[in-house]
Amino acid sequence: MNIPREQRQQPGWHVDGNGLAGAMSDIFGRDITDAMGVCNFCGNRAAVAEVPAYNAGPGVVLRCAECDTILMRWATTPISTWLEMPGLRSLEIAMQP
Amino acid sequence: MARAAALPRLTWLPATISDVRRESATATTLRLDVDDWPGHVPGQHVDLRLTAPDGYSAVRPYSLASAGGSGTVEITVDTTPGGEVSTYLTQGARPGHHLEIRGPLGKWFVWDTSDTEPVQLIGGGSGIVPLMSMLRTHDAQQHPAQMRLLYSLPSAVHMLYRPELASLHAEGTVTFLYTRQPTAASTRPPGRITADDLRQHAINPDLKPSAFVCGPTGFVETVLTLLVGFGYDPERIRAERYGEGSST
Numbered sequence: 588m589n590i591p592r593e594q595r596q597q598p599g600w601h602v603d604g605n606g607l608a609g610a611m612s613d614i615f616g617r618d619i620t621d622a623m624g625v626c627n628f629c630g631n632r633a634a635v636a637e638v639p640a641y642n643a644g645p646g647v648v649l650r651c652a653e654c655d656t657i658l659m660r661w662a663t664t665p666i667s668t669w670l671e672m673p674g675l676r677s678l679e680i681a682m683q684p
Numbered sequence: 685m686a687r688a689a690a691l692p693r694l695t696w697l698p699a700t701i702s703d704v705r706r707e708s709a710t711a712t713t714l715r716l717d718v719d720d721w722p723g724h725v726p727g728q729h730v731d732l733r734l735t736a737p738d739g740y741s742a743v744r745p746y747s748l749a750s751a752g753g754s755g756t757v758e759i760t761v762d763t764t765p766g767g768e769v770s771t772y773l774t775q776g777a778r779p780g781h782h783l784e785i786r787g788p789l790g791k792w793f794v795w796d797t798s799d800t801e802p803v804q805l806i807g808g809g810s811g812i813v814p815l816m817s818m819l820r821t822h823d824a825q826q827h828p829a830q831m832r833l834l835y836s837l838p839s840a841v842h843m844l845y846r847p848e849l850a851s852l853h854a855e856g857t858v859t860f861l862y863t864r865q866p867t868a869a870s871t872r873p874p875g876r877i878t879a880d881d882l883r884q885h886a887i888n889p890d891l892k893p894s895a896f897v898c899g900p901t902g903f904v905e906t907v908l909t910l911l912v913g914f915g916y917d918p919e920r921i922r923a924e925r926y927g928e929g930s931s932t
């Protein structure tokens with residue numbers, strides 16, 4: 588489970604990485620909600636599905652549930668997607684069955 | 685090797701609305717005909733895409749309501765006032781209309797039917813939808829795990845899946861928590877879910893239950909705090925937040 592929001596700083600509502608499975612498949616080619624990411628700042632390890640995702644603005648921002656570091660963010664225009672992963676140390680994606 | 689068939693790459697699939705059912709005062713269930721639908725497990729969702737004649741399109745996620753493994757694709761959409769996609773789906777959609785979906789999506793907020801531990805479901809508003817898929821799957825398989833539902837909703841006219849939930853309520857599987865207007869039979873004062881509600885109606889934490897919590901983000905946050913306070917193991921809790929646009 589990811590921790591309730593009052594313990595974090597980001598204002599505004601969020602969904603879970605799980606709800607962005609489709610959007611991330613546009614970037615990674617598949618559903619990566621069960622991939623495990625590690626935060627570069629605090630070392631927290633969590634499934635992409637559990638990461639708080641802020642998508643009310645023009646782009647999407649995924650933040651570490653423990654320390655609020657921006658793990659991943661992207662914005663899509665008609666011609667491309669611009670993806671940044673400033674706070675992501677690693678992403679472990681299981682082999683397809 | 686028998687299982688060499690690769691998973692189909694995730695693509696947009698054309699879907700035709702084959703049935704439209706009014707589910708409550710504000711919600712509608714849509715059945716979709718989709719060729720080559722690969723099937724889903726309970727808890728998963730689809731992305732739904734509407735495209736206007738001028739090419740403008742909008743995509744929103746919707747949970748699957750139908751039982752896992754059934755091959756049936758049904759979603760239930762509640763009205764978000766002023767909402768772009770939900771207004772069409774709840775009021776404009778008719779049998780024969782076309783749209784697109786992709787999925788099934790989400791590998792995390794899913795009930796694994798090979799688990800036999802007790803399962804506590806807690807839903808707020810339209811957050812009941814993926815939990816209903818779990819209850820339907822449980823029922824279709826005559827699954828041995830204990831499963832219970834706490835359902836928070838404004839009043840009886842907002843209830844989704846009323847015939848099915850009424851009979852589960854009679855069996856003691858479902859508890860309704862009215863936030864605004866309780867029924868005459870209910871002794872609980874109207875209001876948001878409390879620690880007392882969990883103590884009275886949720887599966888005892890000593891039984892090591894898993895829990896699925898779904899609904900508007902604020903509702904989910906509240907329930908997660910209450911569940912951990914009640915003694916549920918955070919590792920066994922899975923949550924799906926719908927955002928704040930969706931109604932409670």
Ligand SMILES: Cc1cc2nc3c(=O)[nH]c(=O)nc-3n(C[C@H](O)[C@H](O)[C@H](O)COP(=O)(O)OP(=O)(O)OC[C@H]3O[C@@H](n4cnc5c(N)ncnc54)[C@H](O)[C@@H]3O)c2cc1C
Pocket residue numbers: 602603605606729744745746747748759760761762763764765766767768769770771810813814924925926927928929930
């Ligand atoms: C994984 C997942 C599963 C979901 N499953 C379901 C489901 O089974 N059933 C269901 O009913 N919903 C579900 N939802 C919610 C659903 O995806 C939509 O968010 C919901 O239907 C509202 O979409 P909309 O296009 O109608 O509203 P939107 O047009 O997106 O508007 C949402 C809210 O924002 C407000 N708003 C919009 N634009 C502005 C603006 N410019 N300024 C200020 N306010 C604005 C609107 O008034 C409204 O209150 C799910 C969400 C997730 C993440």
Ligand SMILES: [Zn+2]
Pocket residue numbers: 626627628629630631651652653654655656
């Ligand atoms: Zn961190």
